[in-house]
Amino acid sequence: QPNPWPEMQASLRLPFFGMLLSLLFWYYGPSLGETLLGKDVFVADALDGTLFRVAATVLVLVLSFVVFRTPSSAIGLSKPRLADGTTTASLALLSGGVFAIVGLALLGVLHYFPEWLGAAVKGDNAIERLRSIAAIQGHSTEALLTMVVALPLMEEIFFRGLLYSHLRREFGPRIAVGASALVFALAHANALPLSQLIGGLFFAWAFERTGRLWAPIALHMLGNGTLFLLSWYLASALDV
Known part of the structure; x- marks a missing residue:
């Protein structure tokens, strides 16, 4: 397959500072909206900010495609190819193997040291968020669609389509892979965002x-779907 990046990078017209402002707006906007409008506008605590981020994503796409006339292909929204499915399947098998090893290790620790594990994860944002999603009563469909469909789609547009593309143009692919994965991990604000860092690299x-x-959208959805299922297990297995 021919290398698509030279043409993509040449047609990336949204300015670098515009990309940074968009990313900050997308990430911090829900907190501002929550302060101004109140939490009650959202469906549940685990879904806070989702509606705002949907609106922010649409706004940024309009800014990119209409105002700056950036073609959708410049941020990776081109027609899918068979090679995309092959790459997705290969990475899914690889990441699935890594996840299986980590998961088995976690289950082993949980089996032999349940008290230690409970103390270790208490207060961890990632675990608490998973448990809050699992605890939603009457909103399981909304939580599933948010975590497995909406968030992967929006995060890939921002962290890969916008952030990675700009970093790649400025610094090259190697730095862009590492830097975008690091920003992606830190944006999740976990005490130890190892899973987000590994996911960001993949x-x-x-x-x-x-x-x-x-x-990456398909892989992200698969990963979040697995975490969504894991949340139900954690909610019942960990009394923290």
């Missing part, structure tokens, strides 16, 4: 290999 590499967002 997603960025998939984007680099295909030049399209469909592979």
Whole structure:
């Protein structure tokens, strides 16, 4: 397959500072909206900010495609190819193997040292968020659609489509892969965002290999779907 990146980078017209402002607006906007409008405008605590981020994503896409006339292909929103599916399947198998090893280790620790594990994860934002999602009563469909569909789609547009593409143009693919994965991990504000860092590396590499967002979007959805199922297990297994 021909390398799509030279043409993509040449047609990336949204300015670098515009990308940074968009990312900050997308990330911090929900907190501002929550302060101004109140939490009651959202469905549940685990879904706070989702509606705002949907609106912010639409706004940034309009800014990119209409105002700056950036073609959608410049941020990876091109027609899917068969190679995208091959890359997605390969990475899914690889990441699934890594997740299985980590998961088995976690289950072993949980089995032999349940008290220690409970104390270790208490207060961890990632675990608490998973448990809050699992605890939602009457909103399981909304939580599932948010975590498995909406958030992966929006995060890939911002962290890979916008952030990675700009970093790649400025600093090259190697720095862009590492830097975008690091920003992606830190944006989740966990005490130890190792899973987000590893995921960010996989997603960025998939984007680099295909030049399209469909592979990282699919991988992100698979990963979040697995975490969503894991949340139900954690909610029942950990009394923290």
